[in-house]
Amino acid sequence: MYDRMQELNTENLEKIHAASMNLLKNTGVAFNDDEALEIFKQNGHRVEGTTVFFEESDIKKALESAPKRFTVHARNPEKNVEIGEDDFVFVPGYGAPFVIDAQGDQRQATMEDYDKFCKLVQTSKYINMNGWMMVEPADMPHDTVHLDLNLSNMLLCDKPFMGSPVSRQGALDGIEMAGILWGGKENIMNKTVSVSLINSLSPLQFSDEMVGALIELVRHGQACVVASLIMAGGSGPVTLDGVLALQNAEILAGITLAQLVKPGAPVVYGSTSSAMDMKTGALSIGAPELSKNIHYVGQIARYYGLPSRAGGGLTDALFTDAQAGAESALALSTAVRSGINFMLHSCGILGSYIAMNFEKFIVDEEICGMVQNMIKPLALTDDSIDLDIIKEVGIGGQYLTHPKTFKLCRTEFYTPGLMSRMNSDSWVKAGKQRIDQVAEDKVTQRLASYAKPDIDPEIEKKLIQYVEDRKKG
Known part of the structure; x- marks a missing residue:
């Protein structure tokens, strides 16, 4: 290759x-x-x-006890996903305190925003796993907001979801709620129903919140992404060579703890390390160094026989513009082509993780579909080559009206749901809409078409009651 x-x-x-x-x-x-x-x-x-x-x-x-692949179970079994080896998942953005609206104005995120992102995940053709803390709602109490995020994940979407690693107690709350969803904690002890992100504190540390969450999650059979995010030249060496060695040490240390707690626990080797912008001192996730790191992370994870995690549609841009599209497509396509298995931040992120954007979610989602089509292998069979048709049409003929073209014209090629292929006259007649404007309309349409997935009313009642009881203390 x-x-x-x-x-x-x-x-x-x-x-x-x-x-x-x-x-x-x-x-x-x-x-x-x-x-x-x-x-x-x-x-x-x-x-x-x-x-x-x-x-x-x-x-x-x-490393000998960590599995190469594992299944994450959804409450709708038809939506279970596999992580590892050749299988991968697209997961939305994570941890943004702000939302940037369609006009480019930044505001604090709300619980309503979080619920909307859950609904977009549920209605997505390409995002096959729900996230965690797509935004951090400023209108909810900090100490208990993880309960509301868990509840939305479980009620508004029936795809697999990420867990709540905010603290040891946050992890336990997520486990208790997952136990309710699956009819008892005993039913998830050896059944992975969540994947949680455990970040190191570079250089060479893990915080008490992250370690406590890891121990409880692994102890209860849940998967953890052990990840390092190093700013080259800031929290790590200025060379990417040195970053690879440092982040590898941190990740392997966390994975070792997970295997000591529960041998065979599902873990993912992860990193989105990148360069520090030397003019501003800020992390740059639109930098080519991020994509280089993604490419190496996939290879190092395979060297150890582990599933891998790296970034998705990542950008430093603060608007869904050409910069956002270029940087996000570069990072996302590199992740897919480099064999990454768990692509967090696949859609919606703006401004180096500072914000989520509904329009960019839709644009990034389309990129996910395009990249999936890009890596789809050719059949290369006698039937797919079909020399008989080529000979039949012969020299100077045309294929447009051939019966096989009619048969395959709707399925053979990727059909965009967002990207424009109109000619100039058609585009002008349609209002000269930019892609972010088309995406804004798509957001409205998607949210209007959302239907809450079915759930046992008794389970829903128990989940809501658990959240209410925990909030009362």
């Missing part, structure tokens, strides 16, 4: 691995959680204060 992007050879991969092993053995990783430190001690790790040290044998043992 030929690709102009660098394919890491065995020597390259072993070099990165050796550098990470050196860091893990001699510098260590800080875990700011007492239970995690006790777990490491009980398994023979050297622990000094909050710093844990790793031998290569510890990492190897963890």
Whole structure:
């Protein structure tokens, strides 16, 4: 297979691995959680204060027990997804405190915005898994908002969803609610029904919130993406080479803890590290360095036999414009072509994670469909080549009116739902709409067509009651 992007050879991969092993053995990783430190001690790790040290044998043992692929179960079994090896999922944006509206104005996100994104996920042909905290609602109490996000995920969409890793208690709440949804916690202990994002705190740390959430999620059979987001030149080395070694050490340390808690726990190797803009000091996720990192992350994850996570439709742009389209398409297509299995932020993100945008959700979604079509392999059979038709039409003939063209014209090619293929006259007559304007209309149409998926009324009642009881304390 030929690709102009660098394919890491065995020597390259072993070099990165050796550098990470050196860091893990001699510098260590800080875990700011007492239970995690006790777990490491009980398994023979050297622990000094909050710093844990790793031998290569510890990492190897963890990698041997981590699965190469796993199923995430939806409450609608027809929408279960597979993660790992050749299977991948598109997941919406994550963690944005703001919404940028169709006019480019930024405002604080609300719970209504979150619910709208759940509805867009439910009605999407290409986004096959719901996210978590697509936006952070400013109109809800911070301490309990995770309960409302879980409830919306479970009631408004019947696709698989991400879990709530905001804290140990947040993770437990998500587990309790998933238990209600599946008729008892015992029914999910060995059945993955959520995937949660556990981020390191670079360089070489994990916060108590993340570690506590990881332990509880893994203990209860739920999958975790262990991820590192390093700003090259800020929270990590200025060279991408050094970033790969540092983030690898952090990710492997987190995966090792997961396997110590529950051998065989489903985990995903993840990163969206990129460059720090040296003029502003801000993270740039529209940079080519992000796409390079995506490409390497996929290769390193395969080297370890793990599913991978990297970014999707990522941009620094603050409007759904040409910059947003170019940067997002580059990152998303690189992720798909590089074998990434869990594509978080596939749609909706603007401004280096600062905001979500409904119109960009629709545009990014279309890119997801186009990329899916791009990687669809040719059949290359006698029937698909069909020499008889080529000979029949012969020299100088035409295929437009041939019966096979009529038979396949609606299914053979990708048909865009958003991108314009009109000629100039038609475009002028249609009002000269830019793609963001067309997307704005599509958002309205999609939300109007939304129908809440069926759910057992007793289960819905129990979920709502759980949230109400927890809010009362």
